[in-house]
Amino acid sequence: MGLGHSAGGAYNERSERKPLPLPLHACLDGFMPLSPQRLNLSLVLVTATCLAALGSDRSSCRAQTPDARADEVIDQGLLWLASQQHRLGHWTAQGRYPAAMTALSGLAFLCEGSTPTQGTYSENVRSAVDYLVRQARPNGLIGDPLRDDRYTYGHGFSMLFLSQVLGEEEDYQRQQELIRVLTKAVEFTGEAQTAAGGWGYVSAKDQSGFDEGSTTITQVQGLRGCRNAGIPVPKVVIDKAVEYIHNCTLKDGGVQYSSKGGGGRPAITAAAIACLYNAGEYDDEFVPRMREYCRRHLDAHNQSNYGHWHYAHFYYSQVQYREGGETWENYRKATAAKLIREASRVQTPAGQGVTWGQGYIGNVYTTALNLIILQQENAALPIYQR
DSSP states (O other): OOOOOOOOOOOOOGGGBOSOSSOOGGGGTTOOOOOHHHHHHHHHHHHHHHHHHHTTSOOTTOOOOSOHHHHHHHHHHHHHHHHTOBTTSOOOBTTBOHHHHHHHHHHHHHHHTOOSSSSTTHHHHHHHHHHHHHHBOTTSOBSOTTTSSSHHHHHHHHHHHHHHHHTTOOOHHHHHHHHHHHHHHHHHHHHHOOTTSOOOSSOGGGSSSOOOHHHHHHHHHHHHHHHHTTOOOOHHHHHHHHHHHHHHBOTTSOBEEETTEEEEOHHHHHHHHHHHHHTTOTTOTTHHHHHHHHHHHOOTTOOTTTSOHHHHHHHHHHHHHHHOHHHHHHHHHHHHHHHHHHOEEEEETTEEEEEOOOSSSOHHHHHHHHHHHHTGGGOOSGGGOO
């Protein structure tokens, strides 16, 4: 993924971080009023107690897995991720990319089965939605161009997250606000598309026509999520994007970095297959050789020959899940074993958590992606369902 090392406005937000990872106010009903300090301590203790009770009573959306350790790691990873949410509702990658990190973290909680109104992490999801809605610009961009450098990533992931939330929102006014934000976001994405049919790190209006595969995929998935949620999406925008992917596909099935070249990239190829599926191109003639290319290059344990393992398997897990059967089962087991082995134990205010530190963008990014991968089988989100 192209969220890289460019200079940006990093700053220390730890003082803004939410003191509580879980919404447990209902657990305190009937207690006498407490001081803010004692209230925080009580909430932490209640959180730990409730989590212990919930250990064997998982969300009804959670698929049963043969490895109980995988379930435990998912729970602990979600707990750690929740503890990293800031008071304003967002997450960052070491102070950067708030829109992208918030959307990806929100997706991880949606995969668990929580919504803005129900579930263990409902308050976390709701706060994330509110933050992204506040970040929506008059021109349709979701994000802050000053802090979300390479802002098309955050915009695309935000469209995806908010579109999955729309159908779960029960408040009419909030529904209408989401529809307004997503409608404008689709318009922005259409205007940001390059002449070649792809997208760059910023809008085509803000640069000289540069396009790149990974940013293109985020826009197409976001558009598909919006379309599934009932937001109008111009067919010409999707058609141009599909043509872009075809034009970037090499003879060996690899999808190159950009329409201008750059060689085949396994991560972008996996993302491109998921993108074609999202675009409704289930029988696309390019897919068989793209899948064969991924089969050769994207072994679950291979991390050294192409980089961006977590980004690649964020998309490849979607592809393998759609394939189903033995292909998915073998992939799921191998990937889960790797992620369980690499998880790092950390303590949170509410109990034992885990996180993943691989990758140069930071733990929030890597942990959110890994949790989505591990929860793929839950099929909680329409965009990820078979």
